[in-house]
Amino acid sequence: NVGLQEADKTVDSTCPYCGVGCLIKYHVKDNKILYTEGRDGYTNHFRLCVKGRYGFNYIHNPLRLTKPLIRREGVPKSTELLDPNDLDKEFREATWEEALDFAANGLKKIRDEKGKKALAGLGSAKGSNEEAYLFQKLVRIGFGSNNVDHCTRLCHASSVVALLECLGSGAVSNPVSDVAQAEVIIIIGSNPTVNHPVGATFMKNAAKRGTKIILMDPNRTAIAKYASHVLQFRPDTDVALLNGIMHTILAENLQNDAYIKQYTEGFDQMRTHLRNYSPEKVAPICGIDAETIKEVARLYATSKGSMILWGMGVSQHIHGTDNARCLIALALMTGQIGRPGTGLHPLRGQNNVQGASDVGLIPMVYPDYESVEDPKFRAKYEKLWNTELDPKRGLTTVEMIHAILDGEVFGMYIEGENPAMSDPNQNHARKALASLEHLVVQDIFLTETAGFADVILPASAFYEKTGTFSNTDRRVQMGRQAVNPPGEAKQDLWIIQEIAKRLGCDWNYQGPEDVFNEMRQAMTSIAGMTWERLENEDSLTYPLENVGDPGQPIIFTDGFPTATGRGRFVPADFIHADELPDNEYPLIFITGRQLEHWHTGSMTRHSPTLDAIEPDPVVSLHPLDLEKLGVEPGGFITVESRRGKLSAYARAELGIQKGTLFMAFCYNEASSNLVTNDALDPAAKIPEFKFCAVKAYAGGTP
Numbered sequence: 297n298v299g300l301q302e303a304d305k306t307v308d309s310t311c312p313y314c315g316v317g318c319l320i321k322y323h324v325k326d327n328k329i330l331y332t333e334g335r336d337g338y339t340n341h342f343r344l345c346v347k348g349r350y351g352f353n354y355i356h357n358p359l360r361l362t363k364p365l366i367r368r369e370g371v372p373k374s375t376e377l378l379d380p381n382d383l384d385k386e387f388r389e390a391t392w393e394e395a396l397d398f399a400a401n402g403l404k405k406i407r408d409e410k411g412k413k414a415l416a417g418l419g420s421a422k423g424s425n426e427e428a429y430l431f432q433k434l435v436r437i438g439f440g441s442n443n444v445d446h447c448t449r450l451c452h453a454s455s456v457v458a459l460l461e462c463l464g465s466g467a468v469s470n471p472v473s474d475v476a477q478a479e480v481i482i483i484i485g486s487n488p489t490v491n492h493p494v495g496a497t498f499m500k501n502a503a504k505r506g507t508k509i510i511l512m513d514p515n516r517t518a519i520a521k522y523a524s525h526v527l528q529f530r531p532d533t534d535v536a537l538l539n540g541i542m543h544t545i546l547a548e549n550l551q552n553d554a555y556i557k558q559y560t561e562g563f564d565q566m567r568t569h570l571r572n573y574s575p576e577k578v579a580p581i582c583g584i585d586a587e588t589i590k591e592v593a594r595l596y597a598t599s600k601g602s603m604i605l606w607g608m609g610v611s612q613h614i615h616g617t618d619n620a621r622c623l624i625a626l627a628l629m630t631g632q633i634g635r636p637g638t639g640l641h642p643l644r645g646q647n648n649v650q651g652a653s654d655v656g657l658i659p660m661v662y663p664d665y666e667s668v669e670d671p672k673f674r675a676k677y678e679k680l681w682n683t684e685l686d687p688k689r690g691l692t693t694v695e696m697i698h699a700i701l702d703g704e705v706f707g708m709y710i711e712g713e714n715p716a717m718s719d720p721n722q723n724h725a726r727k728a729l730a731s732l733e734h735l736v737v738q739d740i741f742l743t744e745t746a747g748f749a750d751v752i753l754p755a756s757a758f759y760e761k762t763g764t765f766s767n768t769d770r771r772v773q774m775g776r777q778a779v780n781p782p783g784e785a786k787q788d789l790w791i792i793q794e795i796a797k798r799l800g801c802d803w804n805y806q807g808p809e810d811v812f813n814e815m816r817q818a819m820t821s822i823a824g825m826t827w828e829r830l831e832n833e834d835s836l837t838y839p840l841e842n843v844g845d846p847g848q849p850i851i852f853t854d855g856f857p858t859a860t861g862r863g864r865f866v867p868a869d870f871i872h873a874d875e876l877p878d879n880e881y882p883l884i885f886i887t888g889r890q891l892e893h894w895h896t897g898s899m900t901r902h903s904p905t906l907d908a909i910e911p912d913p914v915v916s917l918h919p920l921d922l923e924k925l926g927v928e929p930g931g932f933i934t935v936e937s938r939r940g941k942l943s944a945y946a947r948a949e950l951g952i953q954k955g956t957l958f959m960a961f962c963y964n965e966a967s968s969n970l971v972t973n974d975a976l977d978p979a980a981k982i983p984e985f986k987f988c989a990v991k992a993y994a995g996g997t998p
C-alpha cells in the first residue's frame with residue numbers, strides 16, 4: 297500500500313483530467329507519486345473524483361515511451377492499428393538529435409516542395425497554455441499557414457462559434473460554483489456526474505438547498521435524481537424544444553423588456569421567428585408534452601436567478617451552433633445573465649481546452665480569438681512575431697483528414713492528440729493518417745496515432761512539467777512539476793522549440809515563464825496577470841487586464857464585448873440529424889465518456905486502478921431493447937453503421953432512451969468512432985458524434 301509510505305515532498309498542483317480543474321496536492325517519493333489529496337479552493341474545496349484521486353499512476357506505467365523512435369526504412373504503413381508487439385519490427389530507436397532532424401527535415405521538405413498548406417498541426421488541450429501558444433506559433437511561422445487545430449473542434453467548437461457571434465466572447469459567463477446562488481439550473485446535453493464529477497457536487501448541493509434543476513437530455517443521467525424536471529427529449533430535437541420554451545416566454549409576456557431594450561439587438565426578428573414554434577407544435581417533434589415545456593419556460597424566466605450549463609450533447613451535432621444560439625437567446629430574452637447565479641456555462645472537457653483555445657490553437661483565430669482574416673490583427677502579430685503571416689484561415693481537424701485523402705496535405709505534426717481514435721468515421725481517418733508522407737507524433741505512449749508515425753518523440757506527462765492551465769471557469773491555474781520524465785523523454789516545451797528552430801524560428805525561451813510573458817503582450821485578457829501572482833495565489837480569473845486587478849469571475853455585467861456592445865439574437869430553425877434511422881439501420885448511436893475513462897483512453901487505460909474498474913468495451917442500451925435483441929446483460933452485441941462496425945459487451949441501463957445506444961470512445965479494441973458519422977456543423981465544423989443510424993445484433997467479439 298503505497299499510501300502508507302512517507303513522502304519526500306508534496307507538490308501543490310491541479311488535476312490533469314477534466315475542465316473543472318480541481319486543486320491537488322501530490323505526495324512524492326523517489327520520483328514517484330504515492331498518493332494525492334484535494335486542496336481547498338474555488339474549484340473543488342478538497343473534493344476529488346476517482347480520476348483525480350487515483351488516476352495519476354498511468355505516468356509510472358512501463359509502457360511509457362522513453363526513447364525517440366524512427367520508422368524503419370522500407371516498412372510500409374498499414375491502415376490497421378499497430379499491434380504494440382510489432383513496435384520493434386516497424387520502428388528503431390534513435391538519438392534525440394537524429395529524431396529531431398528527421399522530424400523537422402521531413403516537414404521542411406514538404407513545405408518547400410509542395411507549399412506551406414501541404415502541412416498541418418494538431419496541438420493538445422492536455423498541454424499547458426505555454427505549450428499550446430508555442431505550438432500554434434510554430435505552425436503559423438514555421439509551417440507558414442493557419443492549418444492548426446486541437447480537440448476543441450471535437451467538443452465545444454459550436455458553443456464557441458455561437459458565443460463569439462452572439463456575445464463577443466467564447467468563454468463562460470459565470471463559474472460552476474455560481475449554481476449555489478441560482479434558483480433554477482438548466483442542465484442540457486451534459487452528464488456532469490460522469491464528466492465533471494466535482495462540478496456536479498456543486499449542483500447536487502444547490503438542489504439540496506432548494507434550487508430547481510431542470511435536466512434536458514435524451515438519456516436520464518444520474519443527476520436526474522436531484523432534478524425537479526427531467527425532459528428526456530428525442531436526440532436531435534434540441535432546437536425545436538428550446539424554441540418552444542422561448543415561444544412560451546414571449547406568448548406569456550415573461551421576457552425582460554428592459555434588459556432586451558438596453559442590452560440586445562435583433563429581438564424583433566427573433567420574435568417573428570418564434571411564432572412558428574408553439575409548444576403544441578414542437579411537442580410531437582421533441583417528445584415532451586406542451587404543458588411541461590410551458591412549465592419549464594415559466595420557471596426559467598421568472599426565477600431571481602437562472603443558470604444554463606451544457607455539454608457535448610448540445611455541441612456535437614450538425615446543428616450544434618444552432619443549439620447554442622438558442623440557449624444564448626433564452627438567457628438574453630429573460631435577462632438571466634450578468635449577475636451571480638445566472639448566465640451561460642458550456643462545461644469544458646479537457647483540463648486546458650479553454651486555455652488552448654484562448655491562446656489561438658485554432659485555425660481561424662490568433663490568441664484572444666482575434667481573426668486571422670482581419671488585417672488589423674494580422675499586422676499586430678506580424679509585428680510581435682517579426683514575420684509575415686498567412687491571411688487565410690486554416691483547416692480544422694476533420695478537414696485535415698479530408699485534405700490528406702484529397703492530396704492537399706502531405707505532412708503533419710501531432711502533439712498529444714489521438715485522431716486515430718478521436719475522429720469520426722475511423723476507417724476513413726486511419727486510411728488518411730497511413731497515407732501521410734511524413735507524420736511526426738509527440739506523445740507519452742504508443743498511441744493508436746503514433747502507430748502511423750514516421751517519427752515518435754517521447755514527451756512529458758502533466759506531472760512532469762510546470763505551466764498554466766485554464767479551467768472551465770476561465771480560471772488560470774498553476775500546474776507544477778512533481779516528478780521527472782522517464783528515461784530520455786523530454787518536456788514538450790523543449791521539443792516544440794527544437795522542431796521550431798529546425799524550421800527556421802529563432803527562439804530561445806528559457807522556460808514557461810518566458811512564454812507566458814510573451815502571451816501577456818499578445819493577449820489583453822491576461823495582460824495584467826503576472827507569473828509571480830499565479831505562483832503565490834495559485835489561480836486568477838481573466839479578464840485581468842491591469843496588474844493588480846482582481847479578475848472577473850462574472851462577465852457581461854454591463855453589456856457585451858461586441859461591436860455594438862449589445863448581445864445579438866440569432867434565430868435557429870429546427871433541422872434533423874444528418875443520418876436518420878431507417879429500416880436497415882433503425883437505431884440511434886450516441887457516444888460520450890465514462891467516469892473512469894478519459895477521452896481516447898491514452899491516459900486512463902494505462903492507469904491500472906482506473907482500467908481495473910472499467911476494463912472492457914461496453915455498449916449501454918435500454919433493457920427492453922436488449923431483450924428484443926435476445927441478449928443477456930454482459931453478452932456480446934455488434935453495432936454496425938454504413939461506415940464500420942464494432943462488438944462489445946452489452947449493458948442494460950434504464951436511463952437510456954429506447955431506440956438509442958450509448959458508448960464511450962476510449963476502447964481501441966472496439967472504437968466507437970468506427971461507427972460514427974463525419975458530417976459537420978457548417979459553422980463550427982464539429983462532427984455529429986451524438987447521432988448516427990446503426991443496427992445492432994447479438995454476437996461478435998471485441
Ligand code: SF4
Nearest residue numbers: 311314318345348494
Ligand atoms: Fe479531476 Fe475533473 Fe475529477 Fe476534479 S472533477 S478530480 S478536475 S477529473
